[in-house]
Amino acid sequence: MSEPSELTRLVRAWVEKAEHDLTTAEHTLKLGDDCPFDTVCFHAQQCAEKYLKVLLVLHQREFPKTHDLGALARLLPSDVLPKVDTDALLTLNRYPIEARYPGDWEPMSRHDAEEAVEVARKLRAVVRALLPRECLE
Numbered sequence: 177m178s179e180p181s182e183l184t185r186l187v188r189a190w191v192e193k194a195e196h197d198l199t200t201a202e203h204t205l206k207l208g209d210d211c212p213f214d215t216v217c218f219h220a221q222q223c224a225e226k227y228l229k230v231l232l233v234l235h236q237r238e239f240p241k242t243h244d245l246g247a248l249a250r251l252l253p254s255d256v257l258p259k260v261d262t263d264a265l266l267t268l269n270r271y272p273i274e275a276r277y278p279g280d281w282e283p284m285s286r287h288d289a290e291e292a293v294e295v296a297r298k299l300r301a302v303v304r305a306l307l308p309r310e311c312l313e
Contacts, residue, residue: 180310187234187311191304194226198300201293213284218275220292221245221268227296227303231256234307243272258302264295 180188201219205211221243228248232239237251245265249257271292274281304312 183234183236184308184310187230187307188313190226190230190233191307191311194223194230194300197223197226198293198296201289201296205289205293211286211289213286213289214271214275216289217268217271217284217292220289220296221271221275223296224265224268224299225272227299228252228258230303230311231258231306234311243269245269256306258299258306260299260302261295264291265299268292268295 197219201216201223204219205216224245225243225248228245229239231252232248235253235256237253239248239251242248245268246262249262249265252258270281271284273279275284
């Protein structure tokens, strides 16, 4: 068996980080009344962000340091753009800041957290279906 290419190793590393964020979000959501919903929302957004970056890395597209999911999606080739609900995806854009820092905004609810995880799961499934098998091993 041949060694994976540098590109394959890099894609795998991004996939692994995205998976860690989803695992953290899903596990934290199980805490019931003690659940920090903002943490769930943040990690769901991070999972989605990293899966978009997986596609950008795979297609060797440069991307800026940004958490804006719309901006990242616009950098993808049109034939690679994942078929997901863009409006739902963009609901996650508030979480990198609002979930991590105090401010004058509404607290995140269980509903927000569950919805964020669902959006991340859907994007994950679509992106993983677009990846070569060797990037998932």
